[in-house]
Amino acid sequence: MGWIVLEIKIAKNSGFCFGVKKAIEVAEEVAKNNKGKTYVHGQLVHNEKVINDLGNKGIVFVENLAEIPDGAITVLRAHGEPGSTYKTLNEKSITKDNNLTDATCPLVTLVHNVGIKLKENGYEVIIFGKADHPESIGTKFHLKGNDTIIVEEPEEYQKVLEFIKNNNSEKVAIISQTTMSVYGYKKLIENINSNLSGNKFGQIQLSLRDLSEKYGYVDTICNPTKQRQSGTEEIAKESDIVIVIGGKNSSNSKELYTKCKELGVESYFIQSAEQLQADWFNQKDKVGVTAGASTPDYLIDEVVNKIKELAA
Structure with a gap:
């Protein structure tokens, strides 16, 4: 190719925050102990890959509360819910300490x-x-x-x-x-x-x-957001290009991408390694990688490995 990526750095505090990690663990544990379907209103976390993985474990994501059957095992997402959600679920005989688990981030x-x-x-x-x-x-x-x-x-x-x-x-x-x-x-x-x-x-x-x-x-x-933004800013100032990994609907991931653009560094917002393009890295010596709070470590690893492959 005539060029090589000399250095790849991952921003500090990239990937899952404790609130997201806890919500996923809670949902997986509930689904594991439930022989039937486990329902979640909306996306548990804002990452399509994670949602697909959880779907394969028997978790059903619905956009409308009417889609949740009466008495169904239900988990509330990390982002929190208005009181009207609890009221509607209660009317469906879905209550805390019974069949409703609240995974709202503290x-x-x-x-x-x-x-x-x-x-x-x-x-x-x-x-x-x-x-x-x-x-x-x-x-x-x-x-x-x-x-x-x-x-x-x-x-x-x-x-x-x-x-x-x-x-x-x-x-x-x-x-x-x-x-x-x-x-x-x-x-x-x-x-x-x-x-x-x-x-x-x-x-x-x-x-x-x-x-x-x-x-x-x-x-x-929250402090995890502050730490992630600070780590991203630090790495953006040292890089020729920054790859931001996060779900399309992830607010915190979009903020990381915006921060990189504001700092004037060439930046790309992706959801998976398949979106990487070889010409992005042409004549680039330092590549920064950062990820939103809903991005699992394995996705970060896949992106880093793909960058190395494209530069080989």
Whole structure:
């Protein structure tokens, strides 16, 4: 070929986070002990390969709760669910401590609890997150339902300013979906404060001990997401090209890809090794590989081995 990949580096903290790993283990254990089908509403985790593997173990994924038979063994996904899901399942005789296992990540539950406590203490709560992401859908249920304001990008800061202007709110707080961009959240707050007269948004600690701020934000982006973004940024600065591995619907994987593009490094977002193209690596000396929280180690290994094969 006339070229060779001299170095391949995998970003620190790539692949499964503990919440995803736990959800998969829970679902596999439930399915193993169940002679019939085990049902999951939506994708347990946002990775098509993992979903296919779990499907081969007797787990059925449905998009509509109506597809789950009455009394069926059911597992709730890692991203959390709104209260309406529990209510519907209860009506189908599917209840906790009986035939319903909740695999919601504890860090997602933490966001729910933070939002609830802020609300109980007089705050109007706004979410920094993706409106169609199951985590944000679940979180907004605990706040004001469909009336909850969700801001998806730092450039949408005007939504917050308009909300404050139109509602004369005494106290407003912003919380984040666990998998959002650390930089994006910081930029959103900066954009709001630079265009807000009077009181500014200050940080409210996660402990919520001091709720004296009129306007505040809580850093609810989880540590695994922060570590993954930091590791990806580090490797992107050292690489000629970065391969980001993650499911098409994976919010945290998309954030990794966006971060690499923002840093100006040639980057590709793939779901499997089969998508790699030889010409991507032409005249590249340093290749970085990173992966989202729902990407298993074996997929990372397959991608690394394929890159070596293409460069041979």
